[in-house]
Amino acid sequence: MGTKANSLLAGMEDTPRGRILAAAAHLFQKKGFERATVRDLAQAVGMQSGSIFHHFKTKEEILRNVMIEVIRFNTERMEQELKNAKDIRGKVLALMKSELQSVNGETGEAMAVLIYEWRSLKPESQQEILELREVYEQMWLNVFDDAKEAGLIEEDVDTFILRRFITGALGWSNFWYKPGGALDISALAEKSLSLVLKGKC
Amino acid sequence: MGTKANSLLAGMEDTPRGRILAAAAHLFQKKGFERATVRDLAQAVGMQSGSIFHHFKTKEEILRNVMIEVIRFNTERMEQELKNAKDIRGKVLALMKSELQSVNGETGEAMAVLIYEWRSLKPESQQEILELREVYEQMWLNVFDDAKEAGLIEEDVDTFILRRFITGALGWSNFWYKPGGALDISALAEKSLSLVLKGKC
DNA sequence: TTACAAACCAAGCGCTTGCTTGGTAGCTTT
DNA sequence: AAAGCTACCAAGCAAGCGCTTGGTTTGTAA
Numbered sequence: 513m514g515t516k517a518n519s520l521l522a523g524m525e526d527t528p529r530g531r532i533l534a535a536a537a538h539l540f541q542k543k544g545f546e547r548a549t550v551r552d553l554a555q556a557v558g559m560q561s562g563s564i565f566h567h568f569k570t571k572e573e574i575l576r577n578v579m580i581e582v583i584r585f586n587t588e589r590m591e592q593e594l595k596n597a598k599d600i601r602g603k604v605l606a607l608m609k610s611e612l613q614s615v616n617g618e619t620g621e622a623m624a625v626l627i628y629e630w631r632s633l634k635p636e637s638q639q640e641i642l643e644l645r646e647v648y649e650q651m652w653l654n655v656f657d658d659a660k661e662a663g664l665i666e667e668d669v670d671t672f673i674l675r676r677f678i679t680g681a682l683g684w685s686n687f688w689y690k691p692g693g694a695l696d697i698s699a700l701a702e703k704s705l706s707l708v709l710k711g712k713c
Numbered sequence: 714m715g716t717k718a719n720s721l722l723a724g725m726e727d728t729p730r731g732r733i734l735a736a737a738a739h740l741f742q743k744k745g746f747e748r749a750t751v752r753d754l755a756q757a758v759g760m761q762s763g764s765i766f767h768h769f770k771t772k773e774e775i776l777r778n779v780m781i782e783v784i785r786f787n788t789e790r791m792e793q794e795l796k797n798a799k800d801i802r803g804k805v806l807a808l809m810k811s812e813l814q815s816v817n818g819e820t821g822e823a824m825a826v827l828i829y830e831w832r833s834l835k836p837e838s839q840q841e842i843l844e845l846r847e848v849y850e851q852m853w854l855n856v857f858d859d860a861k862e863a864g865l866i867e868e869d870v871d872t873f874i875l876r877r878f879i880t881g882a883l884g885w886s887n888f889w890y891k892p893g894g895a896l897d898i899s900a901l902a903e904k905s906l907s908l909v910l911k912g913k914c
Numbered sequence: 915t916t917a918c919a920a921a922c923c924a925a926g927c928g929c930t931t932g933c934t935t936g937g938t939a940g941c942t943t944t
Numbered sequence: 945a946a947a948g949c950t951a952c953c954a955a956g957c958a959a960g961c962g963c964t965t966g967g968t969t970t971g972t973a974a
Contacts, residue, residue: 528950528951530951542747542832543832544832544833546745546747546748547747548835549930549931549932549935550932551930551931551932551933552864559951559952559953560952560954561932562933562935562952562953562954562955562956563766563952563953564933564950565932565933565934566950566951566952567951569933570933571832571932571933572934582916584768597857600838625797628829631743631744631748632745632748633744659943665905669904669907670904672902673743675903676885676886676889677882677883677885677905677908678882679884680882680883680884680885680886680887681879681881681882681885682881682899683881683882683885684877684878684880684882684884684885685878685881688948689876703870703871703874706867706870706877707882707908710907710911729920729921729922743934750960750962751961751962751963752960752962755929760921760922760923761922761923761924762962762963763922763923763924763925763963763964763965764921764922764923765963766962766963767920767921767922770963771962771963772961772962772963780973863965
């Protein structure tokens with residue numbers, strides 16, 4: 513009767529490590545990193561709390577790995593979808609759709625952890641994650657600049673700031689968007705386009 | 714040499730209760746509700762940890778009061794600024810500016826707590842806070858609907874969803890916007906207008 | 915000057931936390 | 945069959961947690 517946890521990524525649940533990370537993503541989002549205990553996590557994967565530390569040295573290490581996995585997975589997926597897009601409008605749409613998918617799809621719980629549990633990382637881990645995210649962010653900025661050059665984004669718009677607004681807008685959807693209703697992620701992505709592109713789009 | 718805490722609201726720091734709430738807003742944002750201990754809080758206001766409970770029954774009660782105070786303060790301020798706005802464009806701008814002020818101004822830390830420490834409230838408190846927020850949210854929806862009727866927002870835009878996008882976009886600014894630079898809050902509000910209003914604005 | 919309440923301290927209780935330890939079951943390799 | 949490795953359990957430790965208790969100081973008012 514409990515909430516079913518989404519898998520972090522396909523096939524990962526075959527190994528103990530993968531099962532722990534998937535359960536951790538679920539628990540860390542639901543209760544927050546601090547409130548979720550190692551004992552909770554151990555129960556979720558069916559082992560004793562001490563056994564967790566056979567697979568990860570510390571609790572923070574589990575958090576760090578959840579974040580690394582979800583960045584890698586979603587960066588790769590977005591790269592793929594960008595290649596399939598034909599024109600610039602299509603590329604912007606691909607970015608929007610891809611990020612909404614990340615936030616609300618199977619990696620949604622892990623994405624929420626990535627965004628909102630930042631404070632629980634130690635500084636060195638924060639630096640590491642930041643560098644991984646920069647690759648992802650650069651893809652956004654490149655497309656936005658192309659769109660601006662093509663006249664799809666107004667001259668006086670700062671694409672740096674625009675990307676930050678969009679980060680917030682799309683990330684927040686995790687708190688209200690419920691998949692399975694009348695509005696699917698593609699439709700939501702179309703709606704979000706009007707935040708970025710000028711005039712009728 | 715430590716970070717100076719913004720006051721939650723003017724004059725509140727005169728009473729012990731106010732000093733505790735202001736310090737709590739600062740600590741809860743910096744470390745998260747769970748990680749911030751009552752001992753941390755006591756040290757910040759210069760008393761023993763046990764003395765905190767002379768003023769508040771539980772730690773959660775402190776969190777709840779931080780949230781209530783910040784909602785009341787910002788709802789009232791936004792009401793005021795809405796009255797001063799002349800036309801519809803001005804009203805939308807007033808909303809944007811007001812919320813950016815809430816998030817990045819003197820109530821910024823408390824706003825971050827309101828947004829991101831939701832999980833740490835017990836269900837009954839969540840319900841209470843939700844009802845307070847609904848008044849605030851209704852003001853947004855009313856103005857958006859007026860703007861749509863006036864042709865400033867496109868016909869096919871769902872104002873409900875638009876508000877949610879904007880909530881995320883503006884709320885996220887807490888993580889990147891630093892006051893005191895070249896870009897002040899008014900200028901940022903102007904920039905954010907293009908997310909909402911169609912064409913040149 | 916006395917009475918009283920609000921504000922606070924010093925000490926610590928009961929519990930939970932992340933993590934450690936020493937050992938065992940079972941599979942794989944030689 | 946011996947050795948070695950991965951995956952785990954059972955038990956518990958030291959530290960830190962929210963919160964309580966009993967008593968003391970301090971400001972205000974009669």
